[in-house]
Amino acid sequence: MTFKEKVLKIVSEIPKGKVLTYKEVAKKAGSENAARAAGSIMKQNYDSKIPCHRVIRSDGIAGEYNRGRENKIKILRSEGVYR
Numbered sequence: 001m002t003f004k005e006k007v008l009k010i011v012s013e014i015p016k017g018k019v020l021t022y023k024e025v026a027k028k029a030g031s032e033n034a035a036r037a038a039g040s041i042m043k044q045n046y047d048s049k050i051p052c053h054r055v056i057r058s059d060g061i062a063g064e065y066n067r068g069r070e071n072k073i074k075i076l077r078s079e080g081v082y083r
Helices: 003-012 022-028 035-043 069-078
Strands: none
């Protein structure tokens, strides 16, 4: 399984109301120092079955989202993650 496939699988399993950081996703995929690579994979993801909006920065900020940062925050709030 490639790093990309691992990242997409991990992100697809993040339950509603929970988040992981890009670093946590990269570590779970076997490459702890590849947080930026994980972010790049998320940026290119348009599959609605993979909830890339549930991946945030290590400092707790939502970070970028290929459908707009404001939309990401709105979705996270609706899932009870952001206030």
